[in-house]
Amino acid sequence: MTENAAVGAGVGAGVDAEALVGRFAQMFAALAANVERVVRGKRDKVELALICLLSEGHLLVEDVPGVGKTTLARAMSASVEAQWARIQFTPDLLPSDITGVSIFNQGTSAFEFHAGPIFANLVVADEINRGSPKTQSALLEVMEERRVTVEGTPHPVPRPFLVIATQNPVDMDGTYPLPEAQLDRFLMRISMGYPDHQAEVAVLAGAPTGAMLDSMPPVMGREDVARMIEFAQRLHVAAPLYDYVVRVVAATRDHPDLRLGASPRASLALLRASRVRAAAAGRSYIVPEDVKALAVPVIAHRLIVTPEAELRGRGGADVVGEVLASVPTPQAAGV
Amino acid sequence: MTRYVSCVVTACLAAVAGLAFQRVFGLGPVVPVAAVAAIVPTVLSALLSGPRKAKGKDAASGGAGGEGAANGGVGGERSASGGSRGRARSPWPLWISLVLTVVAWAGTAAVTVLRPALGDGTLPQTLREGVLSSWKAILTTLLPAPAKPEFLMLVHVLVWLAAFASAETALRTSLRAAPAVPVLGVWAVALLLGVDGPGSNLPIAAATVVLVGVLVLVRSDGPDARPAWRTLALGLPCAAVLGGLAFAMGPLVPVRAEPYDPREQVQAPPPQQRDGVSPLDRVGGWLLSPDQVMFTVTSKRDEIERLAVLDRFDGVTWSSTARFVPTGSRVPAGPRPGKEHASGQRITIRDLPGVWVPAADRPRRVDGMAVVVDPASGALAAAQPLRPGQAYTVDSQVPEWSADDLAGAAVAQDAEARAARELPWGPGATRPPVQLAEFKRFAQAATRGAVSPIQQAAMLAEYLKRYARYDVTAPPGHSYRQLDYFLGEGRRGTPEHFATAYALLARSLGLPARITVGFDGGARTGDTVQVRSGDVMVWPEIKFQRLGWVRFNPLPENARRSRKNDAVAAGETQQKLEQAQKNAASQQRGPGPGKTAQKEPQKPAAAEDAPTPWWVFASIGAAVLAAGYLLAVLLAPSLRRRRRRSGPPAERIAGAWAQALDHLADVGLSTARTLTAHEVARFGASTVGEEAHGHLRPLADLVNRSRFAPSHPDPHAAADQAWQHTDRLGRLVTAKAGHLRRLRRRLHPRSLRARRH
Numbered sequence A: 001m002t003e004n005a006a007v008g009a010g011v012g013a014g015v016d017a018e019a020l021v022g023r024f025a026q027m028f029a030a031l032a033a034n035v036e037r038v039v040r041g042k043r044d045k046v047e048l049a050l051i052c053l054l055s056e057g058h059l060l061v062e063d064v065p066g067v068g069k070t071t072l073a074r075a076m077s078a079s080v081e082a083q084w085a086r087i088q089f090t091p092d093l094l095p096s097d098i099t100g101v102s103i104f105n106q107g108t109s110a111f112e113f114h115a116g117p118i119f120a121n122l123v124v125a126d127e128i129n130r131g132s133p134k135t136q137s138a139l140l141e142v143m144e145e146r147r148v149t150v151e152g153t154p155h156p157v158p159r160p161f162l163v164i165a166t167q168n169p170v171d172m173d174g175t176y177p178l179p180e181a182q183l184d185r186f187l188m189r190i191s192m193g194y195p196d197h198q199a200e201v202a203v204l205a206g207a208p209t210g211a212m213l214d215s216m217p218p219v220m221g222r223e224d225v226a227r228m229i230e231f232a233q234r235l236h237v238a239a240p241l242y243d244y245v246v247r248v249v250a251a252t253r254d255h256p257d258l259r260l261g262a263s264p265r266a267s268l269a270l271l272r273a274s275r276v277r278a279a280a281a282g283r284s285y286i287v288p289e290d291v292k293a294l295a296v297p298v299i300a301h302r303l304i305v306t307p308e309a310e311l312r313g314r315g316g317a318d319v320v321g322e323v324l325a326s327v328p329t330p331q332a333a334g335v
Numbered sequence B: 001m002t003r004y005v006s007c008v009v010t011a012c013l014a015a016v017a018g019l020a021f022q023r024v025f026g027l028g029p030v031v032p033v034a035a036v037a038a039i040v041p042t043v044l045s046a047l048l049s050g051p052r053k054a055k056g057k058d059a060a061s062g063g064a065g066g067e068g069a070a071n072g073g074v075g076g077e078r079s080a081s082g083g084s085r086g087r088a089r090s091p092w093p094l095w096i097s098l099v100l101t102v103v104a105w106a107g108t109a110a111v112t113v114l115r116p117a118l119g120d121g122t123l124p125q126t127l128r129e130g131v132l133s134s135w136k137a138i139l140t141t142l143l144p145a146p147a148k149p150e151f152l153m154l155v156h157v158l159v160w161l162a163a164f165a166s167a168e169t170a171l172r173t174s175l176r177a178a179p180a181v182p183v184l185g186v187w188a189v190a191l192l193l194g195v196d197g198p199g200s201n202l203p204i205a206a207a208t209v210v211l212v213g214v215l216v217l218v219r220s221d222g223p224d225a226r227p228a229w230r231t232l233a234l235g236l237p238c239a240a241v242l243g244g245l246a247f248a249m250g251p252l253v254p255v256r257a258e259p260y261d262p263r264e265q266v267q268a269p270p271p272q273q274r275d276g277v278s279p280l281d282r283v284g285g286w287l288l289s290p291d292q293v294m295f296t297v298t299s300k301r302d303e304i305e306r307l308a309v310l311d312r313f314d315g316v317t318w319s320s321t322a323r324f325v326p327t328g329s330r331v332p333a334g335p336r337p338g339k340e341h342a343s344g345q346r347i348t349i350r351d352l353p354g355v356w357v358p359a360a361d362r363p364r365r366v367d368g369m370a371v372v373v374d375p376a377s378g379a380l381a382a383a384q385p386l387r388p389g390q391a392y393t394v395d396s397q398v399p400e401w402s403a404d405d406l407a408g409a410a411v412a413q414d415a416e417a418r419a420a421r422e423l424p425w426g427p428g429a430t431r432p433p434v435q436l437a438e439f440k441r442f443a444q445a446a447t448r449g450a451v452s453p454i455q456q457a458a459m460l461a462e463y464l465k466r467y468a469r470y471d472v473t474a475p476p477g478h479s480y481r482q483l484d485y486f487l488g489e490g491r492r493g494t495p496e497h498f499a500t501a502y503a504l505l506a507r508s509l510g511l512p513a514r515i516t517v518g519f520d521g522g523a524r525t526g527d528t529v530q531v532r533s534g535d536v537m538v539w540p541e542i543k544f545q546r547l548g549w550v551r552f553n554p555l556p557e558n559a560r561r562s563r564k565n566d567a568v569a570a571g572e573t574q575q576k577l578e579q580a581q582k583n584a585a586s587q588q589r590g591p592g593p594g595k596t597a598q599k600e601p602q603k604p605a606a607a608e609d610a611p612t613p614w615w616v617f618a619s620i621g622a623a624v625l626a627a628g629y630l631l632a633v634l635l636a637p638s639l640r641r642r643r644r645r646s647g648p649p650a651e652r653i654a655g656a657w658a659q660a661l662d663h664l665a666d667v668g669l670s671t672a673r674t675l676t677a678h679e680v681a682r683f684g685a686s687t688v689g690e691e692a693h694g695h696l697r698p699l700a701d702l703v704n705r706s707r708f709a710p711s712h713p714d715p716h717a718a719a720d721q722a723w724q725h726t727d728r729l730g731r732l733v734t735a736k737a738g739h740l741r742r743l744r745r746r747l748h749p750r751s752l753r754a755r756r757h
Helices: A003-012 A017-036 A043-054 A069-079 A095-099 A133-145 A197-205 A209-215 A222-232 A239-253 A264-280 A288-302 A307-311 A316-324 A330-334 B002-019 B027-049 B056-061 B063-071 B073-085 B094-111 B115-120 B123-139 B149-172 B178-193 B202-218 B229-252 B279-288 B403-407 B415-419 B435-446 B453-467 B480-490 B495-508 B572-587 B599-609 B614-645 B649-665 B677-687 B690-708 B715-737 B739-747
Strands: A059-062 A084-088 A100-105 A110-115 A122-126 A147-150 A153-156 A162-167 A188-190 A258-260 B293-298 B305-310 B339-349 B363-367 B371-373 B380-382 B391-400 B513-519 B523-525 B528-532 B536-544 B548-551
Touching: A017 A043, A017 A069, A017 A222, A017 A264, A043 A059, A043 A069, A043 A162, A043 A188, A043 A222, A043 A264, A043 A288, A069 A084, A069 A122, A069 A162, A069 A209, A095 A100, A095 A133, A100 A147, A110 A153, A133 A147, A133 A162, A188 A288, A222 A264, A239 A264, A239 A288, A239 A316, A239 A330, A239 B690, A264 A288, A288 A316, A288 B677, B002 B027, B002 B149, B002 B178, B002 B202, B027 B094, B027 B149, B094 B115, B094 B123, B094 B149, B115 B123, B115 B149, B123 B149, B123 B178, B149 B178, B178 B202, B202 B229, B279 B305, B279 B495, B279 B513, B279 B536, B363 B371, B403 B572, B435 B453, B435 B480, B435 B495, B453 B495, B453 B536, B453 B572, B480 B495, B495 B513, B495 B536, B548 B572, B614 B649, B614 B739, B649 B677, B649 B690, B649 B715, B677 B690, B690 B715, B715 B739
Parallel strands: A059 A162, A059 A188, A084 A122, A122 A162
Antiparallel strands: A100 A110, A147 A153, B293 B339, B293 B528, B305 B513, B339 B391, B363 B391, B371 B380, B513 B536, B523 B528, B536 B548
16 A cells, blocks of 8 residues: 555544644645646645645636636646546537537447536636526536436546636626525635736746646546545544634624625535645644635635625625634633 | 652641740740641651552553542642652542541640640540630630640640641642641631730741741752752742841831730620628728738838729629639739839738739739739739638839829720719619718819819828828728718728728719729838738729829828838838829919819820821721732732643643733733634734744644644643743743833733733
8 A cells, every 4th residue: 555545544444643644744735836836826826726626625716817727727637647627618508518418329229428528537617607507507416416417317427526617707798607506516716816926937937838737747646636535534623613613604694794694515615625724734633723714715705795895895705804803713712 | 759858847837836826825835735746747647648659550550640630630630740750659548647647636635735634534624625615715814824734735736737737738739838828827826816925926937937938949849859959058048038037027017006806806704703701891800900910022122012903883882893814924014104113022821811812013923823813903813712821923013103194194084984983873772872962062172173183183182181080990881871971970980981982082073983902011021021901901093094093092191100110111102102193283283173274284195095097097008908909910920820830731731822822912912812823923923023933833833732633642741842932932022022011011900810812
């Protein structure tokens, strides 16, 4: 058994998580460093994306074109030796273009399922808000249940399975905003942002991104990723932290600037992502830092701000920040 | 080792605290009792409650540690350390020590303090009285109390308990100064019982301060560490200096002139009829047979011997309201005159009947006979009727009043003086006797022109001297009717008549008066004066403010001359007093009764007796509050820090974090309630500097791990590490914020309570 395999197997066999979490952190750092070779100056975004991957969640990247959204997805898939697919959402894109279709085979006199691009480990749903609501909703089942049902037959997607959807927040003409139900299915929403000056200079001076992507060596296999996912979800969470997560999420439900607060799915997602962040930091336990660091990307996109607050320029991230500044951390309660 | 050294110190502390009872019993009787009661229980506790060496599996497996930890508390802590070191086991349970110390106490008491009772078979009764009732008996006894076994039992019990509790605390806990606390109980009782006692406890208090310092030094590195001899060597001189300071500064500590005395709260025994026949009733008979030798006095100086003080008149007889209490030897002092002289006498009883014990006024110390004393008047009485041959020595301080003392004196207004103005109607009388009005007119006529109480008193005495004749054959009696006869038709009488008539006349004028029976004169042979029945004397006394009771002599001059030729001259003091009274009366003989010449001299007396102004109490109260506040704000953070440093490792780490937040509050951290540990660390880095971050970051990791991780590989080491970081952070913050700012924050009322970060 390789060391990578031990990460997953060890937890299952009851081996001390303390000893294995260091290995997890090493692997995480190697993965992040590999992705950062092409997505430069965005270490924090890369780490969030990897946390999403290892939490088995989905990532919504909301940013203008040309900041590296697709590159991020391709680099991740190349790093984990995973199969990736890209779906360019357009108004005329049909659900079957995503999930696949059943075609009658005259030779066998039976319908055969031809899998669509969704059957990949990493799926880049580019400009997802340009797809029609019907097409967008085709993603609902597969994102949550990790399977596609065509003509009554379920077809599971491979694991790990990560949807990296992008959307352009500026050019809104001819777009269909994602419904709340679908937004809630994304573990995180991040914004890539422009690279800083140094990073952009390095991009210009470096090799072409496409060439680099083609020559990137994989850092780990799909099985390793699956074991890391399993390992992370078994990390210890102290009782006060459950309480803290619930307090933070519950505080959004009573906030006057919000029309809709975060759901229990948000609590689960926050805890799940926090576990991965803790393991990535080499800890076998979660601390309030993990929760606070992930609260904005995990919760903000699930909130619906009131029109009045929106007019004042407040968004979901502002509200989450305010909530974090008002809910006492378990340290304060315990000391 | 440190635990046993601590026990030696606690034994010394208990013994020294026992010596504080020297104000109750004197030093001699207390020393052996305190020494035995301190040493025996300490040795017993050291044998039973000291750390036991581990045996075999226990030590190897640390089983005791697990058991102790399950028990929790102090035992758990000890066991945990023992388990980690694998050397010691928990001591025997406390109840075993308790049972054995009770048994040992009973045995030790029986063969030491109570040995006399063991011989005569009264051991159980004496033991019970000693434990349950001795404190009450001591409170009703004038100090120094006699060294009776049942009294000394109180010292034995208290010192034993304190020594036992101190030793057990020293052996079973890691607290530094707590073993000294039980000793304070002994001190409290000794101080309360010895408030009125002679001598000073200052040297003993200084020794206690030194010993407490030594105890803290010995236990400075914890009870399980080896004794810090180096620290001890450095600290001992400091403790000695501290004790010396306590000794030197003790007299300068402002205390109340009259400290709280629990004896004032104790109900004294009710007045008793000490004698079947009043000495006043014996006067007539004694004068008719004047050669009966009553007692002999060995003294170089002639003094008037006072026998009985009679201050209550019921219309027919005079009696005493004295509340007698037992005394070891001391008699409390009365009012301080401007001048007095000492008198030492040895008195041997011959034919003096009754229980009243003669002595020069005012006795201060009586040795050689068990007596009871009236603290108010200083009158003495024997516990049993006097027997021929009984002898005792008495030291007295005889007041000498000058004309100046008497000239400015105003009559007393206290409760005793008010009672001494009463003129009761008589037993069963339903209306005032007709003689009272006559007496008043008589007294007013006798004192016409007097403008001050001393003038009234002196003129009344002079008037009676001239008014009646001294005649020992006059029929005895001193009721209203008999005195009316004496003042009206008879005009001859014995000292009984003169004194009682004077007292009633004085009372009718509003002067507080009483009479005293005693002896004046006697036949001197060398240093020995034979006092006979014919030397009996009765004299009246008037109570003045500041002076107390002043004797007056209303007897005609021929009363002395009528005595036998070999009688000694009247006391020099008495002559001086009479002259002073005459001078005072003549000094104040003013132009008329309408003038108020007496008012001026009354002023100083009024000022002296005036109640203390309210602002004095307010100032004292404010000073006490300020001192208490200062003590509290300075002590509270130290106690909090001490509490935070104790307990299981997780609590110690949490305490280190709380302490670090307190430090950061000094550089502007207002609240950390919503901050994570690392956010606080970043705040510290931004305000104190990167060096602080170097301590805060690992401290934050330790706190997070302690609170949120399922386990920790070495929690004790982590707790020590956390406190090291906190201490270093504290030094950095002090350097950054400055001592002045820290002190200012320390003095703020907020420092009284733990901050909610």
